[in-house]
Amino acid sequence: MSKQESPKKHKPKPKVHKELEGFDISIDSFGEIKSSMNIEKINKFLNENVDDKKLAERDDHEEIKGKKKKK
Secondary structure, eight states: OOOOOOOOOOOOOOOOGGGGTTTOOOOOOTSEEEEOOOOHHHHHHHHHHHOOOOTTTTTTTHHHHHHHOOO
């Protein structure tokens, strides 16, 4: 007897920020990253919404953080 594989269960899509609706990312068989959204748009979102831990210890961190939010 051969083993039958169980059908793949579809996982529900995770909740995402409304600016990232429709974002999907995967890796193809060649190891290339495929994304449904432009990388520039993703970087812009991350710059606006995520603090950079590497900059937290800098003396001018608050100034840099303030400039990002004003733009």
